[in-house]
Amino acid sequence: MTDRIAIAGIGAVASMHAESVADIDGAELVAGSCRTEQRGREFADEYGCTWYADTGAMLDAEGVDVLSICTPSGAHLEPALAAAERGVDVLCEKPLEITTDRIDEMVAAADAAGIRLGGIFNQRYNPVVRQLRAAAAAGRFGGLSVANAYVPWWRDDDYYDGAWQGTQDLDGGGALMNQSIHGVDAIQWIASAAGAGGDADGNPVEEVFAYTDRRAHGDDIMEVEDSAVAVLRYRDGTLGQILGATSMYPGSLKRLQVAGRDGTAEIMEDELVTWQFREEREEDSEVRAEFGETESGGGAADPMSIDYANHRRNIEDFLDARRSGEPYMLDAGEARKAVEIIEAIYESAERGEPVRVDS
Template sequence: MPEPKYRMAIVGTGGIATAHAQALREHNGRALLVAAVDVDPDRVRAFAKTWEVPWVYPNVTELLQDAQVDVVHLCTPPSSHAPLALECLRAGVTVLVEKPPTLSLAELDMLAAASRETGAHLATVLQHRFGAGAVRLREMAAAGHLGRSLLATCATQWYRDDAYFDVPWRGRWETEGGGPTMGHGIHQFDLLLSVLGPWESVAAVAARRARHVETEDVSMALVTFADGTVASVVNSVVSPRQTSVLRFDFEYATIELEHLYGYTDANWTVTAAPGHSVVESRWAASLTETMSGHAGQLAAVFDALDEGVPPPVTLVDTRRTLEFIAALYASAFTGERIQSGQIGPDSPFAQRMNGTGTPWQAVTTR
């Protein structure tokens, strides 16, 4: 059996790192997990033992000085993403970063500049793009099998109690970058954007309804797209019945997805418009039982690296999604409808997602 082509390191060995390690194990013919990094020596040693990782390091600097790695998985808290990714990119190492990739557009643009200078890539983990149903939906839409896109709805209605926010970096602008808009709903509306393409304008509201945090705990947006599609987006961490729902109303069919943290083809439904039953048969022709997840995105990442092209989700794709988040906050906190491209480098909403400030008083203690 040939040696795996790519040598991987995981930085940050908390909960999400397990998903990365499991996904890498599913690709053990293409990649090998050779190093783990964490500031907590007991945690990183336990992680390395569980996943048979040969080398452990206390920080990224020592990793890059000592180990020959091709890709670093950043699984650390959000505020550390930009500085750690910058260090990796300057060392010529490609980065796969968990969401949110950065706390601001300014940080993302800084990383994009570093990527251009060194040739190393940065990709964001937005794994729901790569589930079989999402791939099929984009292919059918691009082929014209669904007709024109007309209307879409997107809802991430989750529940996180007060204890969830006892983790010091959660619920704070300086360390998490935002509330459910930034850290929870991003998976669903990123999938929405991947299907519908460029967005044109956002009119939004955000509120702090129940949680004792600095950030919002709910947000809602009305969005227009370049092709004329109109959509609504809801993000919440105060909803006891949790669900993640996407609905696309095309000319020839309604395509719906309802799940929570991951989906298979069984979570999708297709309702054809009268006279267009062929849509249902086309959809059913390639059904699988594969769960959406990190392994699916890793397959696409390795394919891209094999071809010498930027791995998905690229910096261009990531920026479209992060700009949407910034526009949602800007609209919510200024009362204006925000156009694509309106948030320039000098905008306070390019520097931080709460921009000019929230309408509620910031909570500084708990």
């Protein structure tokens, strides 16, 4: 049985979805929708599918099983509602939406229609990130002291010129909501595995204090932040830091850092630069050898340099879950957590005081 998949929104990330679907057995890309005819027809020609100017018309005509939403972030709600009305499962790019209120509207519609609503956070499918999380879950850090995420990236003015990125209405924020949200999700996922969140179903972050600003791009270039720093307190007392920027020329590799009384691990892009524990295990040398170097520049300066392998793993996991009826790791409740943290960071920066993360 083949899953018929359609894509709403034909921008850069849609190509990653299309390439991923082409690599997955039992999946077929049948259609894509966008308002721009030239772009739509070029996409359809490249990937052997049909272009539609309207997502609802596409869903009505094609009888798809899954709608993959790749529209601008603040335009995820509407195609999700259209899919729910037609009983079509939804896999949505990060973030699910730019506010938790809009996410909750998506969730309510999906629940009422009895469809699956899942998110994309492809770093959860990065083998080195999974290695770090497994160590956290096994208690190798002896309880966390700190859990940090850094995304010190750069974007030229041209990246924002005339684009939806950097706008309040469609991006919902800047360096945090768009680029750094992957780091936010990954670090809270890792910390949660280590027990930092208490209740596994809730958000592991309890409180944030933050500053945000535009430091490298003018008001005429973008409406939201290009630089953000935040201090976190997790629910078990673990402390953390988040740096999210598109203002740090020429851009450097993203980092995740986790440490406790009994060990420290640090990832730089796809490289495990630190993997040291009080109690050395036989397999630790093998882990260092396997993840000891990276050939990827990630998205430090060029968003198009990001490899789609983790996207493929993410999409395939969603399709496997819907076929088997098993839970999907990034269901709506789980994918909501990063947006919840970022909302609190934005509120803290605006108010100039600590903000609790509701969970």
